[in-house]
Amino acid sequence: MTGVENGTAKKASALGLPKEVEVTLDEGTTLWVSVKWDVADSEYNPNRTRKQTFTVTGELVKLPKGVSNSQN
DSSP states (O other): OOOOOOOSSHHHHHHHHEEEEEEEHHHHHHHHHHEEEEEESSSOTTOOOOOOOHHHHHHEEEEOOOOOOOTT
């Protein structure tokens, strides 16, 4: 993600993270699933004035019946 202004609040919505992500199932079909971002544990610091690179992990939530996430 680029274009995040210095001082942007440390919240998923403020950082422009999507509420849903597209996932691909084992058989190749895709669907959109809600994601809960763990922004609090990221290294992003809204008080820094220099360019930052950071990772925000997320957990897929509200998976449809019969779908499981082997990565959780």
